[in-house]
Amino acid sequence: MTAAYEANVVLASKTYDVIGTRPIRHDGADKVTGRAKYGADFQTADLLYAKILRSPHSHARIKSIDTSRAETFPGIRAVVTAQDWPVGSGGEGPIQLGELTTDLKYLRDNIMASDKVLFKGHPIAGVAAINAHVAEEALNLIEVEYDVLPAVLTAPEAMQQGAPLIQEDLKTEEFGEKIDKASNVAEHFQHKQGDLDQGFAEADIVVEREFDTATVHQGYIEPHNCTVQWNKDGRLHVWNSTQGPFEVRDATAKVLGLSASEIKLTPMEIGGGFGGKFEPYGEPIAALLSRKTGKPVKVVMTRMEEFESTGPTSGAHLKLKMGATKDGQITAAYAHLAYEAGAYPGSPVSAGAMCVFAAYDISNIVIDGFDVLVNKTKSAAYRAPGATQAAMATETVVDELAEQIGLDPIELRLRNAAREGTRRADGVVFPRIGCVEVLQAMKDHPHYKEPLTGPNRGRGVAVGYWMNGGNQSSVNISIHSDGTINLIEGSPDIGGSRASISMQAAEVLGIAAEDVHPAVVDTDSIGSTGGTGGSSVTFKAGWAAHEAAHDVKRQMIERAAIIWEVSSDSVELHKGTFKSKTDPGLSMTFKELAAQLDETGGPIMGRGTVNPSGAGGAYAGNIVDVEVDPETGKVDILRFTVIQDAGKAIHPSYVEGQMQGGSVQGIGWALNEEYFMDDVGRMTNSTLLDYRMPIALDLPMIDTVIVEVANPGHPFGVRGVGEVNIASPPAAIANAIYKAQGIRMNVLPMNPAAIMEAIWRQQK
Amino acid sequence: MPTKTHVQTKINGESVEFLCEPRQSLLECLRDILQLTGTKEGCNDGNCGACTVNLDGRIVDSCLVLGVETQDKEITTIEGVASPDGLHPIQQAFLENAALQCGICTPGFIVASKALLEAEPNPSEERIRFWLAGNLCRCTGYDKIVRAVMDAAGQMEAK
Numbered sequence: 001m002t003a004a005y006e007a008n009v010v011l012a013s014k015t016y017d018v019i020g021t022r023p024i025r026h027d028g029a030d031k032v033t034g035r036a037k038y039g040a041d042f043q044t045a046d047l048l049y050a051k052i053l054r055s056p057h058s059h060a061r062i063k064s065i066d067t068s069r070a071e072t073f074p075g076i077r078a079v080v081t082a083q084d085w086p087v088g089s090g091g092e093g094p095i096q097l098g099e100l101t102t103d104l105k106y107l108r109d110n111i112m113a114s115d116k117v118l119f120k121g122h123p124i125a126g127v128a129a130i131n132a133h134v135a136e137e138a139l140n141l142i143e144v145e146y147d148v149l150p151a152v153l154t155a156p157e158a159m160q161q162g163a164p165l166i167q168e169d170l171k172t173e174e175f176g177e178k179i180d181k182a183s184n185v186a187e188h189f190q191h192k193q194g195d196l197d198q199g200f201a202e203a204d205i206v207v208e209r210e211f212d213t214a215t216v217h218q219g220y221i222e223p224h225n226c227t228v229q230w231n232k233d234g235r236l237h238v239w240n241s242t243q244g245p246f247e248v249r250d251a252t253a254k255v256l257g258l259s260a261s262e263i264k265l266t267p268m269e270i271g272g273g274f275g276g277k278f279e280p281y282g283e284p285i286a287a288l289l290s291r292k293t294g295k296p297v298k299v300v301m302t303r304m305e306e307f308e309s310t311g312p313t314s315g316a317h318l319k320l321k322m323g324a325t326k327d328g329q330i331t332a333a334y335a336h337l338a339y340e341a342g343a344y345p346g347s348p349v350s351a352g353a354m355c356v357f358a359a360y361d362i363s364n365i366v367i368d369g370f371d372v373l374v375n376k377t378k379s380a381a382y383r384a385p386g387a388t389q390a391a392m393a394t395e396t397v398v399d400e401l402a403e404q405i406g407l408d409p410i411e412l413r414l415r416n417a418a419r420e421g422t423r424r425a426d427g428v429v430f431p432r433i434g435c436v437e438v439l440q441a442m443k444d445h446p447h448y449k450e451p452l453t454g455p456n457r458g459r460g461v462a463v464g465y466w467m468n469g470g471n472q473s474s475v476n477i478s479i480h481s482d483g484t485i486n487l488i489e490g491s492p493d494i495g496g497s498r499a500s501i502s503m504q505a506a507e508v509l510g511i512a513a514e515d516v517h518p519a520v521v522d523t524d525s526i527g528s529t530g531g532t533g534g535s536s537v538t539f540k541a542g543w544a545a546h547e548a549a550h551d552v553k554r555q556m557i558e559r560a561a562i563i564w565e566v567s568s569d570s571v572e573l574h575k576g577t578f579k580s581k582t583d584p585g586l587s588m589t590f591k592e593l594a595a596q597l598d599e600t601g602g603p604i605m606g607r608g609t610v611n612p613s614g615a616g617g618a619y620a621g622n623i624v625d626v627e628v629d630p631e632t633g634k635v636d637i638l639r640f641t642v643i644q645d646a647g648k649a650i651h652p653s654y655v656e657g658q659m660q661g662g663s664v665q666g667i668g669w670a671l672n673e674e675y676f677m678d679d680v681g682r683m684t685n686s687t688l689l690d691y692r693m694p695i696a697l698d699l700p701m702i703d704t705v706i707v708e709v710a711n712p713g714h715p716f717g718v719r720g721v722g723e724v725n726i727a728s729p730p731a732a733i734a735n736a737i738y739k740a741q742g743i744r745m746n747v748l749p750m751n752p753a754a755i756m757e758a759i760w761r762q763q764k
Numbered sequence: 765m766p767t768k769t770h771v772q773t774k775i776n777g778e779s780v781e782f783l784c785e786p787r788q789s790l791l792e793c794l795r796d797i798l799q800l801t802g803t804k805e806g807c808n809d810g811n812c813g814a815c816t817v818n819l820d821g822r823i824v825d826s827c828l829v830l831g832v833e834t835q836d837k838e839i840t841t842i843e844g845v846a847s848p849d850g851l852h853p854i855q856q857a858f859l860e861n862a863a864l865q866c867g868i869c870t871p872g873f874i875v876a877s878k879a880l881l882e883a884e885p886n887p888s889e890e891r892i893r894f895w896l897a898g899n900l901c902r903c904t905g906y907d908k909i910v911r912a913v914m915d916a917a918g919q920m921e922a923k
Contacts, residue, residue, distance in 0.1 A: 024859045031867035032855040032874060034802015034842035041801035133787060219902045221806040221814055222868040271804070271868025272902050303807040495865035495903060653862035657904055661865065664905030688811035688900060696893040696906040 005446055007701060010652050013708040017575065018506045019716060022653045023513040025499040031269075039225040039241030039268040040300050047227070048077055050289050050299045051135035052282070053125040053142050054309060055117035058153075058375040058681025059164070060146035062115060062124070069141040070127060075134035078292035079142070080285065081125045082114035086257040106344040108255045110378050111284050117146070118166055118343030119377045120682050121308030126285035128297050151681040154212075155317045155338040155372040158184040166343060166373040186345035187371040191353055191425040199332025199364025203323025207400045213389045213748040214674030215315040215340065218382050219665070219693050222271020223306050228286035229296040236263045236287055241270040243277040243492055244531025249523050252280045256287055266522040267492045274665070275381030275533055276311055307686040311380020312675065314339040314347045316389040320356075324401045330416045333362050335393070338370040339386065342378035347371045351467070352386030354426050355727065356394055358465035359435055359619065360416045365425040375681045381533060383662060384466040384723035388669060388730060392748060395462035395731030400744065409461050409735070410443045418465075430617070434645030434709030434719075438463065438619045441707050447623045447641045456628050457638065458739025463621035464727025468720030469534020470615040474527030475544035477505060477552050477606040481598070483591030485511070485552070487518040489541050490529030495661075495722070496654035497537040503650050504542040504716060508549035510576030511590050527609055535720020538650055539711075540612055546715050547608030556593055559600040563588070614713020620644035620724040622663065622732040628740040630759060633752030635671055635737060640729075641703040647711035647719030659725045660702040666729025668694045674749050773834045775800070776844025784831040791815045793831035794841060802842040802871050806900065813899030816872035817841050823879045825898075842871035845878060853923075854878055854916040863912035865903035872899050877913045886917055 012020060030036035067079040085108065094103055113122050125142055129135035152158040152166065163184055171178045173187040200206060226240035236258065242248045242265075249265040252258075270277065282299035289297040301310070319336040335356045339347035349369040357365055402412040417435045424430065442448060442461060452459045476488040487502055502516035530536065553573050560578040561568035570581050578593055580586035597604055625639040642659045649655040672692040676685040685691050710717025734745040743758040768783040775798070784793050791808070794800040794817070806814035808827045815826040818840040845852045854877050857863070864870040873896065880887060880895040887895070892913045893906070901909060 022862070025862070027867075028859040028864070029851065029855075031864055031870055032851065032858050033846050034800075034871045036867060037801070038804070038868060040805060041795070043799065043801075133785070220866070220868075221812055221900055221902055222804070222866070223806070270866060271806075272866040274902070300805070303809065303811075496862070651862075653908070654865070657862055657865055657908060660905035660907045661903045662905075665902070687809055688807045689809075693900060693902065694905075695897045695900065696910065697897040699893070699906055701889075701910070702905050702907045 007703045008656050009704070010649060010706045011441065011708060013710055014648065014717070016507055017510065018503045018513050019648065019650050020652065022651060023499060025496050026502060026518050027493060027498055036269045038222060038271055039239060042227050042239045042268055044227065044296050046295045048128040048130065048289070048293060048295050048297045049132040049135055050126050050128045050286055050297050051132060051139055052123045052285065053127070053139045055113065055120060055122040055124060057117060057146055057148050058120045058151040059149040059166070060117050061149060062113065062117060063145040063147055065124065066143040067125060070138040073138045073141055075130045076127060076138045078128045078289050079125060080288040080292065082112045084288045103345065104254050107251060110344055111255060111281060119375055121305065121377055123285065123309065126289055128289040128293055151375040152184065153374055153376065153677055153681050154315065155340050155370065155374065158372050158374050159338065159370065166375060170373065184373040185370055186341060186373060189350065189369045191365065191367040193423060193425055194364030196332055196334060196364050196366045200323045202325065202331040204326040205401060205404045206321065206323040207397050208321040209393070209397055209746055211318040211393045211746045213316045213392060215312050215376060216669050216673045217307055217312040217691065218274035218276035220272025220274060220276060223301040223303065224277065224281055224310060225300040226283045226286055227296055227298040228283055228290050230287055230290040234262060238263060238265040238283055239268055240265070240283060241268050241277065243270065243273040243494065243533050245490060245492065245523050246528055247278055247531050248280050248283060252283045252287065255284045264522055264524045267520060270492045270494050273494055273532065274383045275385060278531055278533060279311060279380055281310060303688060304686045307691060308683055309377055311378055313382035313385060314341065314379045314389070316340065318389060318393045320393040320397050322397050322401060324405060326405060328405050328407050328412050328415045330360055330362050332364040333357050335367045337367065337390065338372050339389065340374045340376060340379065341371050342376045343373060344378045345371055345373065347379050348381065348386030352390040354424060354467060355387040355465050356390035358424050359413065359418055359463050361418050361422040362416065367425055383665060383726045387464055387466050387727040388666065391462065391464040391727040392730045392734065395728060396734050396744065399735045410439055413463060414439045432709065432712050433617055433619065434707055435619045437707050437709050438621050438643050438645050441643045441705050442621045442623060445623060445641060445643065445705065447639060447703065452625050456630060456740050457625060458736045459623065459625050460732045460735030460739060461621065461623050462728040462731035462735060463619055464724055465617060465619050466535065466724035466727060467617050468539065468615040469536040470540055470612040471530025471534065471536055472611040473529050473540040473544040475541060475548040475608045476526065477548045479552065479594050479597065479604050481595050483511070483594035484515045484517060487516050487545060488521055488526055489518060490526040491520065491537045491541045492532045493520055494532050495657065496651060497532070497541065500538040500650040500654060501541045501545045505545040505549040508546055509553060509590060510573060535722035536615065539615060539714055539718045539720055540610060542650065542718060543612055543714060544608040544610045547610060548606040551608060552604060552606030555604045555606070559597060560588060560593055562600050563596060612713065614711065616647050616711030616713055616719035618645050618719045618724045620728060622728050624732045624736050626733060626736040626740055628737055628755060630741060633755030633759065635733070635750065635755065637667060637700055639700055641705070642725055643705040643707060644721065644725055645707045645709050645719060646721045647714065648708055648717035649706045650716070650718060652706060655706055655721045656704045658721045659704045662723065662725030663702050663729050664694050664699060666726045667733065669748060670730035670733040670750055672749055672751060769832050771832055771835050773836065774838045776840055786830065786832055788831045790826040790829040790831050790834055794826060800841050800843055804868050804871060806868065813872045813876065814869050816875045816899060818875055818879055823876050840875070842875055845874055852878065853919045854881065854913070857912040857916035857919060861908050861912035861915055863904065863908040869899060869901045873901065873909055877916065880913070881917055881920060885921060889914070
């Protein structure tokens with residue numbers, strides 16, 4: 001090697017003054033000193049604490065609920081059940097929550113059950129008391145009688161003829177139309193291109209495999225929380241930790257029969273979400289309790305409630321068949337994707353179908369997708385929802401194709417890689433994308449070139465795809481007389497986005513990132529802003545900041561023109577200095593001009609609102625080395641590299657952070673994490689001891705390469721960076737395990753038991 | 765309603781008195797009674813480390829300690845790590861190395877890292893990973909946290 005190895009590399013395509021640098025984040029000091037206020041830290045006078053009674057059964061009819069003993073328990077202030085929902089609330093109709101769509105009736109029933117409980121942990125009643133201990137004690141005094149029904153726990157089971165029906169009136173939507181048949185399949189859709197039979201006829205090699213992946217949780221460290229005050233003027237004030245202030249506000253309003261403007265939601269700092277914090281759980285219950293008591297009511301979930309009653313992502317059953325010619329052209333691909341939705345429709349199977357073959361240019365494809373109800377808690381979004389299950393299947397099958405053809409696995413992928421103009425199976429034709437560049441960077445990486453030695457060791461590769469999202473966003477900028485600016489936005493900052501948004505405004509204005517003071521404000525104080533999800537914030541709110549900064553720039557140029565008594569057309573802003581295009585004597589810094597706003601017309605505010613559609617899809621890939629202990633089945637990650645197309649990395653440190661964090665969530669999904677269910681649908685590992693997420697000692701450093709293929713749909717070329725990095729790690733690890741032990745894994749997690757079973761099967 | 769107990773203890777160098785129920789954990793006492801909300805709750809059963817505090821020189825999960833057990837003890841929470849002069853080198857290193865994303869686990873990691881560097885001023889990567897094994901972070905994948913602690917060790921040694 002000629003140069004020293006660099007653990008974190010940025011393959012920059014274009015350089016800027018502020019963008020691409022690594023300033024200290026604006027909210028950093030608050031967060032390293034414990035001063036930042038998260039939702040559960042919120043305190044106010046007269047506060048009551050609520051606890052939720054939850055179903056012990058995964059499927060049962062509620063015969064009766066008797067709350068009378070709880071209501072008279074000392075210290076109890078109110079009890080609510082589904083009887084307390086406002087009459088007429090919760091009408092039908094779809095509602096958008098983050099990346100997923102749900103039906104309002106289902107949303108309300110999920111928050112508090114009325115006639116049936118559909119999963120263990122399903123809320124039945126809420127109790128408000130003078131403290132949380134008293135509330136918890138009173139839960140034991142609520143008497144509920146159930147008729148226990150048989151539970152259905154996996155997609156294949158739920159799809160069988162005669163399976164117990166979870167939603168008795170649910171009719172399958174088949175190819176876009178409701179059919180007159182009740183079943184647990186909420187939807188069956190199909191994407192089709194080319195001629196599948198012809199494609200397989202052209203193939204020399206065909207690989208067909210089935211996969212099962214377990215339910216997994218986002219595992220954010222901060223539990224859901226909220227405090228709600230139903231004011232005497234009829235308005236509701238909510239303080240909580242959420243990814244989607246506007247989404248949760250709107251959904252809460254709908255289930256309570258209020259208009260959105262009757263709720264003010266103040267997003268506190270948020271301790272992780274990964275897609276899981278878009279839905280209201282405690283908010284409407286706390287609201288009903290607040291209305292009854294006239295006092296603010298706080299709900300903080302326990303970790304067990306987090307596992308059992310929030311939205312993990314789907315377990316899935318997948319069948320995949322792919323064919324290729326001897327010279328390495330993939331000619332046909334079929335996928336059957338059955339994803340568990342949980343108790344209500346809305347699994348991420350449609351997104352999974354968009355991703356399953358999106359890394360490849362294949363002429364002949366059929367994809368069947370099934371959204372399947374089971375007696376588990378309703379699924380929610382989790383980082384590139386649906387993509388990881390799909391990539392586990394596709395990328396291990398492609399690995400087998402490469403092996404049978406005798407081609408390097410990256411080379412086979414490169415020969416078939418999706419590029420500009422490739423049609424995704426659901427119809428989208430790709431604009432400029434970075435699939436080839438990511439694969440090439442993987443191939444060129446020192447990690448891929450260096451030999452791996454030692455027994456029981458293997459190296460695997462895989463790639464993943466995610467669409468990324470847009471959505472509306474609003475930013476206001478005001479200017480201080482010292483030349484610093486306030487930037488007001490509505491996207492909860494879950495991982496450094498105050499910095500990445502501020503830097504885009506600073507770039508336009510030619511000022512330092514440190515001269516921007518960003519603030520995330522409540523829903524009354526900023527225009528509508530879609531939530532922090534879909535890898536959208538740096539893309540959309542950054543764009544709104546770009547627009548707001550241009551608005552400021554235009555107005556400041558007018559002020560400079562007034563001072564200089566010239567036409568504003570003759571003034572420009574270059575690297576933070578206003579200049580005359582014609583008279584080199586006329587020049588003023590941003591700060592100098594900011595000090596003269598008073599006398600030239602008063603304050604300046606810049607405004608930026610966008611609803612961009614040009615989100616750039618992104619690819620990421622991994623090179624991973626593992627060692628598999630053939631005696632115990634334990635898999636150790638020896639070395640791990642993640643390569644990802646960021647479009648443009650605004651703050652590279654936080655882009656690397658997303659890549660590393662997503663990779664490690666993928667490692668956890670690959671090796672350890674699962675909802676371990678007993679045969680009647682009770683989760684038996686609902687603690688962070690037994691639901692084993694990766695700890696520091698499990699891991700090596702996670703090396704990164706940021707590839708920059710500018711997104712033509714954004715002023716600075718930004719693609720989303722949050723999600724795609726979780727998609728490929730399980731498949732890359734599976735491929736590495738194959739190299740280490742000669743076993744093809746088709747389940748997640750690939751825990752020691754699964755590895756040993758595969759080794760023993762192979763030895764037979 | 766249980767009778768409250770009077771507790772006298774030392775928190776972040778200051779003598780503190782409070783009343784708590786015997787069933788209340790130190791975490792609850794810090795957060796709900798004393799408004800020291802920098803110490804976070806992630807699981808309330810000793811498995812995530814978000815509530816890590818230093819108790820008489822040892823790092824503990826404050827959710828597993830009862831408030832009444834802290835009579836006559838010395839406690840350091842995240843609020844006691846920075847000095848009036850500025851941030852502790854570990855806090856500064858966390859900022860410079862982008863070692864936090866959502867920040868909910870950060871107080872626990874900083875309190876634990878401080879105890880590590882007081883015990884072992886120049887730890888290896890392996891020792892850092894071992895010492896921080898009781899603290900869960902779901903955002904970072906630990907890479908930048910480990911680098912921040914190495915960086916802080918270097919900064920503190922240079923002083």
